Amino acid sequence: MTDSRALALEYLKQQQLLGGDSVILTEEAGSREQGADTTAPAPGPAQAIVATPAPSSQLPAPGVSFDPPNADLFSTDPIQRAASLQDVATLVAACRKCGLCDTRTKTVPGEGAATARLVAVGEGPGRTEDETGRPFVGRAGELLTKILAAIDLPREQVFICNIVKCRPPENRQPQFDEIAACLPYLYRQIELVNPKVILAMGNTAAQTLLNTRQSLGALRNHIHRFRGIPLVVTYHPAALLRNPNWKRPTWDDVRIAARLLEG
Ligand code: SF4
16 A cells, blocks of 8 residues: 555544544445555545445345235235335325324325335434425435445435334334334335345334344344345444444445345
């Protein structure tokens, strides 16, 4: 490593300690950097962490498999009969199946491509989502958009949604009965999109989709299955804002998802 690169690295580390915004560099970017002009000035304070671990050649071991029944074609349940994501969103907009309907401003059914290869699932809407009716549009949403861009997935090509479609008051965790009431919408959305990979972000999403009480730490770094679809568990972007040390493991997780998408 040249002196200028060592200095730049030191600078980035200092910026990280100072709380600067992080930048995730892809391997491609990393290799471009190898041939870059090393006399170039160090990046500004907005650029801080360079997370470019070498990928393992092996995918992680299989984990939990959860296989809830698919929609029954002869069911009279309107959720199971919903023929499109828009139909699901329409049902959500009128839903009063749990107490969260009393405090919501707008329902947040989810958004993205109907043919998305990746479905990203979080816990529930926050304040900005509740105001706008769109998932992941606050600071956590900006970070999720960056994370997806780092694996060459424009946000519009991903279907992004939550376990519950209405905001829990004060951003508390959704309760068991609220999750149980709302889950059929998510199941139907996943069924309609039929993605290649699911990314479960945070404890609530991971434990709910895999029907397990195992901790997020235990669930990470495995390839789980939801109705046979590979499912990768990672931290919720909001948790990354609170604890930047989790950005590196999150980057490792999304790269596993990216490899599954390529396969
Ligand atoms: S959280 Fe889900 S089940 Fe509860 S009211 Fe909203 S849409 Fe209906």
